[in-house]
Amino acid sequence: MTSRLAVVGLGPGAVEWRTPEATARLAAATDLVGYGPYLRMVGPLDPPPVQHEFDNREEAERARFALDLAADGRDVVVVSSGDPGVFAMATAVVEELHRQEPARYAAVELTIVPGITAAAAAAARVGAPLGHDFCCLSLSDVLKPWPVVERRLGAVGAADLVVALYNPISRHRPWQLSRAIEILRTYRPAGTPVVVARDVGRPDEKVRTTTLGAFTDADADMRTVVIVGSTTTREFTDAHGRAWVYTPRTYPDAPA
Amino acid sequence: MTSRLAVVGLGPGAVEWRTPEATARLAAATDLVGYGPYLRMVGPLDPPPVQHEFDNREEAERARFALDLAADGRDVVVVSSGDPGVFAMATAVVEELHRQEPARYAAVELTIVPGITAAAAAAARVGAPLGHDFCCLSLSDVLKPWPVVERRLGAVGAADLVVALYNPISRHRPWQLSRAIEILRTYRPAGTPVVVARDVGRPDEKVRTTTLGAFTDADADMRTVVIVGSTTTREFTDAHGRAWVYTPRTYPDAPA
Numbered sequence: 001m002t003s004r005l006a007v008v009g010l011g012p013g014a015v016e017w018r019t020p021e022a023t024a025r026l027a028a029a030t031d032l033v034g035y036g037p038y039l040r041m042v043g044p045l046d047p048p049p050v051q052h053e054f055d056n057r058e059e060a061e062r063a064r065f066a067l068d069l070a071a072d073g074r075d076v077v078v079v080s081s082g083d084p085g086v087f088a089m090a091t092a093v094v095e096e097l098h099r100q101e102p103a104r105y106a107a108v109e110l111t112i113v114p115g116i117t118a119a120a121a122a123a124a125r126v127g128a129p130l131g132h133d134f135c136c137l138s139l140s141d142v143l144k145p146w147p148v149v150e151r152r153l154g155a156v157g158a159a160d161l162v163v164a165l166y167n168p169i170s171r172h173r174p175w176q177l178s179r180a181i182e183i184l185r186t187y188r189p190a191g192t193p194v195v196v197a198r199d200v201g202r203p204d205e206k207v208r209t210t211t212l213g214a215f216t217d218a219d220a221d222m223r224t225v226v227i228v229g230s231t232t233t234r235e236f237t238d239a240h241g242r243a244w245v246y247t248p249r250t251y252p253d254a255p256a
Numbered sequence: 257m258t259s260r261l262a263v264v265g266l267g268p269g270a271v272e273w274r275t276p277e278a279t280a281r282l283a284a285a286t287d288l289v290g291y292g293p294y295l296r297m298v299g300p301l302d303p304p305p306v307q308h309e310f311d312n313r314e315e316a317e318r319a320r321f322a323l324d325l326a327a328d329g330r331d332v333v334v335v336s337s338g339d340p341g342v343f344a345m346a347t348a349v350v351e352e353l354h355r356q357e358p359a360r361y362a363a364v365e366l367t368i369v370p371g372i373t374a375a376a377a378a379a380a381r382v383g384a385p386l387g388h389d390f391c392c393l394s395l396s397d398v399l400k401p402w403p404v405v406e407r408r409l410g411a412v413g414a415a416d417l418v419v420a421l422y423n424p425i426s427r428h429r430p431w432q433l434s435r436a437i438e439i440l441r442t443y444r445p446a447g448t449p450v451v452v453a454r455d456v457g458r459p460d461e462k463v464r465t466t467t468l469g470a471f472t473d474a475d476a477d478m479r480t481v482v483i484v485g486s487t488t489t490r491e492f493t494d495a496h497g498r499a500w501v502y503t504p505r506t507y508p509d510a511p512a
Contacts (some may be wrong), residue, residue: 016277017370024272057503083372085379086503091387094502098492106495112380114273114372116339122342124368131347132400133408135391135417144388144507152389152415158402159411161391235356239362246350249315249343251400 003107005070005076007084007093009115010041012201017116025077025113033066034089035081041202042079046242049077059089063096072106083117087138087166099136118225119164122197125207127244129195129227134162139169139176140169146176153180157187162233162247165226177217177226184228185212193235193245195227196220207233209243259363261326263340263349264333265371266297268457273372281333281369289322290335290345297458298335305333315345319352334371339373343394343422363436374481375420378453381463383500385451385483391416395425395432404433405491409436413443418489418503421482425473433473433482440484441468449491449501451483452476465491465499 006025007238011017026049032039033052034255052069054062057206070076084090090112097105123130135156141149156163163184169177184192190213197207206219212228220226229235233247267273282288285305288295291312308325310318318334326332340346346368351362377388391412397405414417419440424434440448446469453463454477459488462475468484476482485491489503 011275016280017275019267019273019275020467021270021272045418054419083376085376085384085386087387090384091502091505094383094500095504097494097500098502102493102495112383114376114380116275116370116372117376120339120341120370120373124346126368126402127368128341128346130341130392131343133391133393135389135412136386137389138505143505145509148507152417155411155415156391156417159282159408161408161412213348233353237358238353239358244350244353246347246354248351249347249394249399249406253401 002075002168003070003073004075004109004111005066005093006111006113007080008077008091008113009082009084010038011082011116012118012121013041013199014080014118014201015043017046017121017201019113019115019147021087021113022115029077030075032077032079033062033069038079038081041081058091060096063092066094067105067108071105080115083115084112085114086117086136105220111205118166118200119199119227122207122227123193125197125200126195126209128246129162129193129229129233130164130247132162132230132249134164136164136166138166139180140167140173141176150182150183151241153183157184160230163228165228167222168226169220169222170222177220180217181212181228188212188231192231193233194231195245196224197227198224202256209245257332257353259326259329260365260367261322261332261334261349261368262369263336263346264369265336265338266294267372268338268374268377269455270457273457275369275371278371284331285333286331287325288333288335289318289325294335294337297337309454311338315348316352319345322349323352323361323364327361330392330497336371339371340368341370342373342392344485369495374422374456375483376461377456378451378481378483381453382451382465383458384502385418385449385485386420386503387482388418388488388503388505390420391418394422395436396423396429397432405432405436406439409439413440416486416494418486419484421484422511423478424480427479433476437468437471437484444468444487448487449485449489449503451501452480453483454480465501
């Protein structure tokens with residue numbers, strides 16, 4: 001009996017960004033549990049594990065199912081994209097462990113396998129916009145009230161942190177990203193660099209840089225991460241016309 | 257002539273957390289540039305590249321040296337621990353590229369290779385404290401004025417973000433960590449979980465959980481990351497006495 005459960009971060013998608021620990025746990029797994037698109041990101045495994053596909057919203061059920069499967073003696077991997085600890089499945093699994101009687105899952109050896117999160121991958125593509133103090137905020141108001149999101153945007157806007165926005169927009173949440181940008185515009189100049197990165201590390205990768213003033217949400221979706229610079233974030237174009245964005249580690253004496 | 261420069265994140269230390277892209281760039285390199293302890297984290301390479309060791313503080317010089325070496329036709333890797341885009345060398349290299357005439361480094365193909373950052377690794381060891389909105393702040397006041405740090409701690413304290421503190425303490429900055437904790441205590445209950453993680457993914461790894469009320473900086477140093485929970489972060493102990501910390505994705509209707 002193995003009774004292992006790993007919540008594995010695949011990273012953004014590219015196999016070159018998947019850690020050896022993630023690869024090893026996938027190779028050893030008898031069962032994979034996950035949202036369909038993430039299961040398909042895994043790629044072929046030999047022998048193929050049993051795949052248990054879940055809808056993206058059924059996080060608590062997915063977590064309990066995976067824990068139960070591991071308790072039954074299986075070697076289970078819950079698949080996440082990016083880092084499972086950032087707006088992803090690690091929290092759901094640990095919360096489910098907490099919710100049950102301690103004895104129920106005493107046999108399960110639980111491991112969280114970290115991965116490269118979307119903001120880090122997007123940042124790497126354009127330079128180093130996260131090189132100084134920053135925050136990661138989810139714009140989804142499915143699990144938290146929108147006034148909390150607005151309050152946080154105001155606080156980090158005033159504190160001049162670089163902001164990485166996860167889950168920026170979806171069919172059911174069409175206006176939140178524009179509203180978030182509007183709030184940040186009240187704290188930062190129109191020329192502040194913004195990075196819009198979709199599907200980084202996947203075949204359809206598209207990364208563009210714009211400014212807070214010129215930003216539109218036209219090509220953003222749930223697979224996009226948006227990074228809004230601070231007042232010290234700079235953009236420039238190299239000899240080949242490629243745009244670079246970075247936030248210096250040095251912060252001026254007179255804060256903006 | 258190769259003329260390549262990669263700023264590579266080794267991840268926290270363990271080879272199982274180093275991405276294949278990082279491994280490939282290290283294997284192809286003619287020259288490694290870095291702070292001594294990071295160069296020694298790389299491990300043996302065959303054939304061994306030339307190693308150029310720098311002091312930790314000489315970031316701009318190190319960046320220029322690496323760019324010059326690449327412009328001379330070498331295949332250069334600047335070595336960072338964790339993610340080079342988070343309080344590390346990617347910013348220094350991109351800033352140096354910006355500072356010079358575009359033509360000077362036109363031949364250099366620059367790539368930032370992301371890695372698992374220290375906060376993500378620390379989080380994975382205890383569960384998922386970064387599962388909801390969070391920020392990463394450096395407590396070093398070498399490159400930014402301390403009042404900026406205090407203002408940011410107040411803002412993220414009030415906004416109830418989970419806080420990951422990088423560069424929390426050093427021989428030359430002995431009081432800043434205690435002061436930061438004191439500020440966060442004014443916003444959060446004494447029972448708020450705190451994770452103190454040192455050398456995660458290295459042989460001397462030490463991770464402990466405590467609370468905001470009981471926190472002391474006794475065993476923290478520059479190789480430590482400190483994660484301070486929000487008002488919703490929870491801690492519990494499993495059937496084997498192991499402590500888990502997580503921040504649920506759900507945020508209550510009435511914010512604290």
